[in-house]
Amino acid sequence: MSDVTEEISSKSTRELILDEALHCFADRGYEGTSLNDIAAGVGIRRPSLLHHFPSKEALYTDVFEMLLSEWLEGLEVAMASPASGWDKAELVIRAGFDLFARTPDYVRIMRREALDSGVHVGVDLSGFLRPLFDSACAYFTSEMDAGHFRRHNSQHLIITGYGAILTYFSDAPFIDELLNDQALTPENVRDHCDHVVAFFRAALVA
Amino acid sequence: MSDVTEEISSKSTRELILDEALHCFADRGYEGTSLNDIAAGVGIRRPSLLHHFPSKEALYTDVFEMLLSEWLEGLEVAMASPASGWDKAELVIRAGFDLFARTPDYVRIMRREALDSGVHVGVDLSGFLRPLFDSACAYFTSEMDAGHFRRHNSQHLIITGYGAILTYFSDAPFIDELLNDQALTPENVRDHCDHVVAFFRAALVA
DNA sequence: AACGGGCTACCTACTGGTAGGTAGGGCAGA
């Protein structure tokens, strides 16, 4: 019970910090973000922030774990679907787009982490994502064996899909300039999602 | 004449600095790299480095302009090829892979720049790349109109390709972990290139 | 009275950048 009240009373500021930290880290990266920036965004001083998190790295790790758990949850639900064949692949692609469109800041943090080879985060990133990767590989391979999909190397296929989907969100500011338009409006996200789905379908389904 | 000797004597250190800066910026980003890091890598002190470049930002801009000119050169040659239809698309994809495999550090800097919306660099990035983007769009659109390719939205198609190709190099450390293998060995790069070519061919060529 | 959550004031380490000095090569003129 005391747990709960403690949670409620402290959660507000703590969550405000997590939200602001998420946004700052996504926007300017780990090194480019100072605790002063985050604290100022919340409306408190840096030492007050450090009252809630023991260090910058601990704060970052907490943000990153939020990210991972949300992704894992979102994708596992889609991958556990009883659908099969192309329907399931499309379902997972669309789930990924929904997930990433909902949390573009997460995508940019993940991309930065991939670039930095995970030096800032104290969690076992590959340990987290390998199971998803492996089960996705197994799915595509079995569908190819069954003749439902054209034959491709499953690992490379998934890496290609990962890059194609994530890039649209991570590089959104850059794509804005290329398109002379806002990449992340709901319509444009849907358009791109439809395109990726159609593209992968054309490549996979004979 | 005095120009030449001046160039020869100073070029060596200047180029060493540019090389080291390229590597550091790619590895740890603009904010994560200090001038001390770069100077130490070259084997000189920071003030000596600032003798060759007026500021950190100027050094970064020089590195980035090296990148842009090399990319522009490499891709324009491929895009100017007289080939047509799928042959030309494959040629450009393979040229891109060659280019990026030769200079993976450039890819990572470009990706960081895309994430940071180009705040560090004093050059007009979209102005540089828009012509390539637009002419690639025009090419695919005309080939689709001629019935050589399946119909897709050209802009989204190129963004998908851009993401699929670049990610393999920018996220190489991350992909290493996923594959339990070195992503950037010549064999693996060739394999992935072959995969992307086959994948795009399957999606585009009816 | 105890305490949670904020504050000011401070610390050390390090940042990008500057000031000023030095070693040594190239070169014009005696």
Next chain:
DNA sequence: TCTGCCCTACCTACCAGTAGGTAGCCCGTT
């Protein structure tokens, strides 16, 4: 051939500013 000068490339020492983090006080709630 020697001498004096300039220039490049590097150095040490320092600057102001900012980073992350700590110590300790204040104050409203319980």
